[in-house]
Amino acid sequence: MTRTMLLAGAALSGLAFVSTTSPILAQTPPDQLVIALNMSSMRGLDPQELNQFEAAEVVANLYDRLVTLPADDITQVEPMLATEWDVSEDGRTFTFTLREGVTFHSGNPLTARDAEYSLRRLVKMGLAPARDLTQWGLTADNVDQMIRAEDDTTLIVELPEVWNSQLVLYSLASFSASIVDSELVEENARDGDYGTSFLQTSDAGSGPYTLRTWRANDILIAEAFDDYWDGAPAMRRVLMRNVPESSSQRLQIQAGDIDIATRLSSSDLQALAANEDVTIQTTPGVGFYYIALNQQNEILANPQVREAFRYLVDYEGLSNTVMQYYGDVQQTIVPQGMPGALPDERPYSLDPDRARELIAEAGYPDGFSLTYYATPVTPEYEIAQSIQANAAEAGITLNLQSGDHIGAFRSRDYELFSARTGDRMPDPHAVFASYAVNPDNSQEANSSGLMAWRAAWDVPLEMQNLVEEAAHELDADRRAEIYTELNRMYLESSPPLITSFQRTDARAIRAEVQGYQGSTTWITSWDEVTKSEN
Amino acid sequence: MTAVPSTSARRTRAGFSILRRGGASIGVVVTTLLGLLVLTFVVGRMVPADPVIAIIGDQADQAAYDRVYSDLGLDQPLWRQFASYVGDVVTLDFGESNLTRNAVSTDLARVFPATVELASAALIIGTLLGVPLGVAAAVRRDSWVDHLARVVGLVGYSTPIFWLGMMVLLVFYAKLGWVPSGGRVGIYYEGLIEGPTGFLTLDAILARDWETARSALYHLMTPALILGYANTAYISRMSRSFMLEQLQQEYILTAQAKGASRQSVVWRHAFGNMRVQLLTVIALAYCGLLDGTVLIETVFGWPGLGQYLTTALFFADMNAVLGAVLLIGLISIAINLLCDIAYRMLDPRTK
Numbered sequence: 001m002t003r004t005m006l007l008a009g010a011a012l013s014g015l016a017f018v019s020t021t022s023p024i025l026a027q028t029p030p031d032q033l034v035i036a037l038n039m040s041s042m043r044g045l046d047p048q049e050l051n052q053f054e055a056a057e058v059v060a061n062l063y064d065r066l067v068t069l070p071a072d073d074i075t076q077v078e079p080m081l082a083t084e085w086d087v088s089e090d091g092r093t094f095t096f097t098l099r100e101g102v103t104f105h106s107g108n109p110l111t112a113r114d115a116e117y118s119l120r121r122l123v124k125m126g127l128a129p130a131r132d133l134t135q136w137g138l139t140a141d142n143v144d145q146m147i148r149a150e151d152d153t154t155l156i157v158e159l160p161e162v163w164n165s166q167l168v169l170y171s172l173a174s175f176s177a178s179i180v181d182s183e184l185v186e187e188n189a190r191d192g193d194y195g196t197s198f199l200q201t202s203d204a205g206s207g208p209y210t211l212r213t214w215r216a217n218d219i220l221i222a223e224a225f226d227d228y229w230d231g232a233p234a235m236r237r238v239l240m241r242n243v244p245e246s247s248s249q250r251l252q253i254q255a256g257d258i259d260i261a262t263r264l265s266s267s268d269l270q271a272l273a274a275n276e277d278v279t280i281q282t283t284p285g286v287g288f289y290y291i292a293l294n295q296q297n298e299i300l301a302n303p304q305v306r307e308a309f310r311y312l313v314d315y316e317g318l319s320n321t322v323m324q325y326y327g328d329v330q331q332t333i334v335p336q337g338m339p340g341a342l343p344d345e346r347p348y349s350l351d352p353d354r355a356r357e358l359i360a361e362a363g364y365p366d367g368f369s370l371t372y373y374a375t376p377v378t379p380e381y382e383i384a385q386s387i388q389a390n391a392a393e394a395g396i397t398l399n400l401q402s403g404d405h406i407g408a409f410r411s412r413d414y415e416l417f418s419a420r421t422g423d424r425m426p427d428p429h430a431v432f433a434s435y436a437v438n439p440d441n442s443q444e445a446n447s448s449g450l451m452a453w454r455a456a457w458d459v460p461l462e463m464q465n466l467v468e469e470a471a472h473e474l475d476a477d478r479r480a481e482i483y484t485e486l487n488r489m490y491l492e493s494s495p496p497l498i499t500s501f502q503r504t505d506a507r508a509i510r511a512e513v514q515g516y517q518g519s520t521t522w523i524t525s526w527d528e529v530t531k532s533e534n
Numbered sequence: 535m536t537a538v539p540s541t542s543a544r545r546t547r548a549g550f551s552i553l554r555r556g557g558a559s560i561g562v563v564v565t566t567l568l569g570l571l572v573l574t575f576v577v578g579r580m581v582p583a584d585p586v587i588a589i590i591g592d593q594a595d596q597a598a599y600d601r602v603y604s605d606l607g608l609d610q611p612l613w614r615q616f617a618s619y620v621g622d623v624v625t626l627d628f629g630e631s632n633l634t635r636n637a638v639s640t641d642l643a644r645v646f647p648a649t650v651e652l653a654s655a656a657l658i659i660g661t662l663l664g665v666p667l668g669v670a671a672a673v674r675r676d677s678w679v680d681h682l683a684r685v686v687g688l689v690g691y692s693t694p695i696f697w698l699g700m701m702v703l704l705v706f707y708a709k710l711g712w713v714p715s716g717g718r719v720g721i722y723y724e725g726l727i728e729g730p731t732g733f734l735t736l737d738a739i740l741a742r743d744w745e746t747a748r749s750a751l752y753h754l755m756t757p758a759l760i761l762g763y764a765n766t767a768y769i770s771r772m773s774r775s776f777m778l779e780q781l782q783q784e785y786i787l788t789a790q791a792k793g794a795s796r797q798s799v800v801w802r803h804a805f806g807n808m809r810v811q812l813l814t815v816i817a818l819a820y821c822g823l824l825d826g827t828v829l830i831e832t833v834f835g836w837p838g839l840g841q842y843l844t845t846a847l848f849f850a851d852m853n854a855v856l857g858a859v860l861l862i863g864l865i866s867i868a869i870n871l872l873c874d875i876a877y878r879m880l881d882p883r884t885k
Contacts, residue, residue, distance in 0.1 A: 034721060040845045043589065044635040051591040126601055128594035200635040213725040215644065216634030217845055218837035219717075221725055239721050243835045247700060251708045252715045406592050407584045410599075421593065434593070449595025 028259055030531045031236040033513070035260040036249045039217050039242040044200025047178035048121050051128035053422070053505075053522055054262075056175045060523035061222060061238070063178030063205035066096055066115060066155070067169055071283075071517035071524065074426040075338075077169045081110065081179055081206075082155075085169075091162040091474055094169075096155040102229045104181040105203060105210045112149035117182035119147045119157070119172075121194050129176035131449075132425075135433070136163050136171065162472055164479065170425050175523055180204045208233045208527045217242050222526075234530045253278055253508050259531075260516060261508040265378055269325045272508045282325055282506045283518030286335050286430055287422040288499040289327055289383060295456040295496050297415050299370070304362035306494040308355040310348040312390040313383075313500045317350070322382040327501030333435060333490045334428045335502055339476070340483020341428075345491065352393035359394065367395030372416040373405035383500070384418050410448040412456055420503050421451070424521045428483045432467040435497050436490060439464070455496040463489055563867050570863045571623070574856055575616050583850035585632055606632070619856065628860075629853035633846060638857035641842065646861060647732025648718060649831075649838035653823035655758035660765025661816055667766065668773025672781060673800055683770050690767020698760055699833035706756070713756045716835035720749040757834045761827065765819050772815045773808075780804035810881045817873045821866050 028034045042054045047063055050056065066082040069075070082096040102110040123133050123143040137160040138146055146158045159168065171177065181204040188198035195204075203211035208230070209222035220240040226232045241258070243249045249261040250268040254275060264272070272278045291309060293300040300306065315329045331348055334340040359367065374384035381402060388398045398416065409417045423430040438452035438459045439445075447453040463486060470482040507518055515528035586602045607615055622629060628638035671683035706713045714720065718734050723746045727737050735754060738747035780786065781804055789803045828840030839858060846854035 029722070032722075040633075040848065041588075043633055051594065126597060128590040128598045130598065131595060197635070215837065216631075216636065216641070217841065218644075219721075219724050239724065241717060241721055241835065242837065243716065244832055244841075245835075248703065248716060248833060248835065251703055255708055255711070255715065257715055257721075404583050406587050410587075410592075419592070423593070446596050448599065449593065 028256065028510075030533065031234065033235045033238045033260070033516075033526060033529055033531075034258045035238065035240045035262065036243040036252060036258045037240060037262045038244045039220075039240070040244065042216070044196075045203070045211070045214070046196050046199035047175055047180065048118070048125050048129065048194075049127050049196055049200070050175075056424075056522035057519075057524045058211075058220065058222070058240070059175045059178060059205075060207075060519075061209045061526050062203045062207045062211055063175075063180065064102075064110075064207050065173055065175070065177050065179065065523075066098075067173045068523065069170070069173045069426060069519070069521050071519040074520050075166075077166070077173060080173075081115070087165045091165055092159050094157040094159075094165070096157070098153045098155060099229060100153060102206055103227060104184065104206045105225055106181055106184050108181050108183050110179065110181075110206050111152040112155040113152070114182045115155045115179050116147055116149040117185075118179045119177060120144060121180070121185075122176055123147075125194055125196065129174070132171040132174045132176045136168055137161050162474070164429075164471060164473055166476070167425070167427055167429055167471060170427060170521075173523070174424060174521065178205065181206070208525075209238060212237075230527070233527045235526060238526050250508075253510065256510065259510045259513050264325075264506065264508060266322050266325060269506055269508065277511050278508050279511055280325065280506055281509055281516075281518055282504040284328075284336065284520055285422055285503040285505055286424060286426060286520060287420055287503045288330060288333075288431075289323075289380070289418070289420045289501040289503060290451075291387065291416060291418040291498045291500070292409065292414075292451070292455045293496040293498070294412060294415055294417075295458070296412060297370070299364065299368050300415065300496065302362045303494040304358045305364070306496055306498070308358035308362070308394065308396075309387075309391075309498055310494075311351040311355040311358070312387050312394060312396075313348070313498075314350040314386050314390060315346075315348070315500065318379075318383060318386060319501070322379040323501055325504065325506035326379045327503050330499050330502035331491065332487050333431055333495075333499060334483055334487045335431065338426065338428050338483075339480035340485075340487050342484070342487055342491075345487075347491075350390060352390050355391075355394035355396075359396065367397065369397035369399070370415045372398040372400045372418070373408060373414050374400060374402055374418050375404065375406075376402035380419055387418070409454055412443070412454060422503065426521055428486075429467070429471050432470070432483075432486060435495075436463050436486070437467055451497055457496045460489075460493065463493070559871070566867060567860060567863055568620075570859060571620065571856060572616075574859045575619070575852070578850070578852045578855055579612060581847070581850055583848065585850040585852065588849040588851070589632055619853075623856075623860070628857040631846070631851055631854040633849050633851040633854060638853050641854065642839070642857055642861055643732065645837060645839045645842040648734075648836060649824060649827055649840060651733045651735065652754065652758055652761065652827055652830075652836060652838060653820065655754055656761035656765055656823055656827075657816070657820050659758060659762025660769050660819060663762070664766040664769030665773045665812065668770035668775075669777050669800065669805065671770065672774045672777035675778070680774075683774060687767045687771045690764050691771075693764075694829075695760065695764055696829040696833060698763075699757070699830050702756060702760060703833065714753050716833070717753060718750060718836060719746060719753055723749045757827075757830050757836060761823060761830055765823070768819060769815060773812060776808040776811050777804060780808050783807075810877055813873060813876055813880065817869050821869055824862065824865055 037054055041052055043052060044050055045055055045059055047059045064081045066080060067077050068080040070078055081099055081102065083099050084097050086095045098112050098115065104110055119133065120143050122130055123138050124140045126140060148156050150156055184204045185195035185199060189195040190197060201214060208225055208228045210225050212223045213219065213221040222238045224232050224236050243252065246265040246268045249264060250272060252258045253261045269280055273280050293306055293309065295301045319329050329346060332342045332345050336343055372384065372388065374381055384400055388400045391398045405414060405417060408414045434451045436452060436459050438447065438450055438457060441453065441456060441458045452459050466482055466486050470479050473479045473482065505518060509516055512531050514530050514532060518524050585606060586599055589602055590598050603609060631638050631641055634641055667683050671680040674680060703715065707715050727734060727741055727743060727746050729737060731737055735747055735750040738750050786799060786804060789799050827838060828844050831838045831841040843855065843858040846858065
């Protein structure tokens with residue numbers, strides 16, 4: 001027994017020794033930025049392969065692009081590697097003049113050849129982000145003629161058709177259009193893989209930060225690139241650490257051990273909002289919380305039934321609780337702040353009685369019963385539960401089944417499904433091209449990338465043509481007009497893809513951190529971050 | 535009457551028997567591992583998570599989907615996928631993780647030592663506290679020590695480790711600032727020490743980097759104490775009942791009658807006889823720690839095997855899941871074999 005006590009005593013004094021002598025930093029160093037995140041979905045760092053929010057932020061700081069969109073005005077295309085550009089009169093040919101004297105982290109000079117290589121690489125690899133360029137008609141077959149370096153500082157991007165040039169520039173500002181060090185990538189390519197197995201875990205960029213360490217699901221360390229063409233950034237190091245637990249992140253930001261906490265739970269965000277050392281930043285996203293009603297189902301194909309569902313969402317209740325930091329009420333289809341947006345158009349509110357009337361008029365006075373798929377994550381599941389409860393009041397039985405049903409949604413094998421989307425192009429086109437375009441609604445078409453096809457929605461031809469027209473339109477005012485018209489048309493069509501909230505992404509940031517501005521287009525920059533002394 | 539076999543014949547027979555036994559154990563090991571693989575593989579394919587969606591994202595179009603689908607070999611029939619996987623495993627190639635983009639063996643070499651470090655520290659704490667506590671409780675039955683052991687056991691058994699971890703962080707990290715928040719080492723010491731053993735504390739000591747060593751030890755302490763506490767509860771409970779059982783044996787009376795001291799009766803006679811049972815319990819506890827640290831790894835952001843396996847499962851990263859399961863299987867078998875060997879050394883009856 002004395003032995004037990006001795007051992008316990010020894011253990012305790014050991015703990016006391018280590019804890020009292022270890023330095024506890026109440027604050028992170030003034031030249032280092034510490035970001036906590038759940039790294040589990042952060043896969044490789046190949047800019048032309050990844051399609052993921054957190055990895056895109058890293059890539060946006062390791063690489064440069066021809067042009068960029070500042071986080072505070074995402075519609076303003078600004079020079080980056082290209083100092084200027086010129087669009088031909090017919091709108092089909094873009095000529096970029098590249099900055100001279102830029103070097104990659106490897107020391108190789110950056111020329112138009114690298115830009116040519118990178119953009120061709122994006123198209124030829126044909127992976128998820130390739131759509132940024134292939135949607136403008138570039139293909140693996142034509143890209144070698146269409147994208148070409150004239151000399152070391154001139155890059156030509158030619159398109160088979162005329163598209164609104166702003167849209168094309170937005171695409172070139174995407175992380176996927178990052179310019180990679182062609183020499184370094186080619187040196188590390190294996191059996192025609194375009195060097196992707198190398199790039200997934202390495203850095204071949206020219207951006208303000210270089211990749212020092214990356215251990216998946218553990219830690220990522222980036223260091224300032226001293227020879228950056230725009231001057232070395234203020235933060236010497238940026239450290240990203242995997243902290244999967246929201247409540248652990250909350251404790252750490254309160255204690256000042258981290259500067260930025262991400263993907264926090266609603267309750268942790270609410271608790272942090274009261275802390276004056278921390279600010280909550282919400283960044284609007286190009287995406288929605290939606291409910292999809294499969295039009296292959298006879299009941300759901302009825303427009304009155306579709307409209308009834310709009311009265312089953314508790315817009316106000318949700319936005320005061322679980323959605324406070326996750327989204328803003330949005331019943332139209334053009335994201336706020338974009339051409340054609342209708343910020344005051346909110347005709348619907350929670351009204352189960354009205355929904356009951358509508359389904360009775362549709363021929364279902366006794367209601368009906370359907371299966372409802374939802375992903376068991378916050379806040380998607382809370383929304384689904386709320387809709388289920390409201391539907392019950394209107395006489396609709398929804399059998400809510402939680403799980404990973406994305407596959408079923410993509411193959412149209414469901415009745416009701418709800419989730420959220422996240423696009424990155426700061427233009428209504430990104431939304432319409434998926435929600436309101438479906439050229440062939442047959443099962444064989446298998447256009448599983450289109451939201452409209454997934455809902456089996458035969459989109460009125462008039463709408464589809466307008467979407468096409470707007471994307472080709474060169475005049476900005478006329479485009480805004482078309483989008484306003486489309487926005488109304490979508491709302492009035494009782495669409496089977498019902499939007500309830502526009503998504504926002506919330507971060508908690510220590511008050512001493514300045515210049516960290518979450519980007520709607522996923523290219524959040526660390527270049528401007530500073531810390532105030534206090 | 536049969537002839538007495540010659541010494542050399544006996545030796546040969548003994549040699550055969552060892553060979554046979556060795557062969558049988560290898561057979562058992564291979565069958566177990568193969569069974570484990572088949573089961574994991576089949577269950578893994580039935581999990582509704584789609585590895586392709588996990589890679590390309592929900593919005594990607596069908597062309598990109600098909601491309602990745604065939605890149606992953608998912609268009610092959612299931613038996614062929616399995617056969618080619620087993621073929622690779624035989625050559626010690628566990629494939630690439632879809633999630634981390636590293637070879638699974640590289641990942642395992644990184645995450646497994648982290649778990650071993652944590653589990654070993656917890657086991658040492660659990661054993662050093664649990665065994666004496668259990669023995670003392672048995673020897674002084676119904677005294678305050680016994681009550682203390684009971685309370686420790688009850689609380690240790692019934693407190694969810696996840697909750698305990700959160701509470702410790704809340705009180706000792708957030709309020710008092712005595713312990714660090716998580717990770718294996720202070721974030722500013724990250725990346726300074728790499729290898730050779732993968733046990734960060736040990737590596738830092740070997741490299742004579744005392745600052746990093748202290749930080750690593752400091753980070754190891756809290757999760758190890760929490761896990762160690764849960765194990766103290768288990769080990770002390772078992773030690774107590776083993777000791778009670780021994781103390782009721784006749785040989786104890788004999789020893790006491792012969793005038794052996796109380797100290798000697800408890801530690802030499804009784805404890806000597808419960809060693810084998812205790813070893814089994816400790817080995818079981820260690821196996822449990824190696825694959826059961828996932829919750830504490832999540833709370834403390836500890837980049838170990840448990841976290842690796844769970845993340846891989848969520849994203850249907852089958853190569854990683856299979857590799858990790860195989861490793862856990864191998865380790866369990868190895869610990870059992872080591873136990874067998876230790877029995878033979880400790881228990882005279884098995885000789």
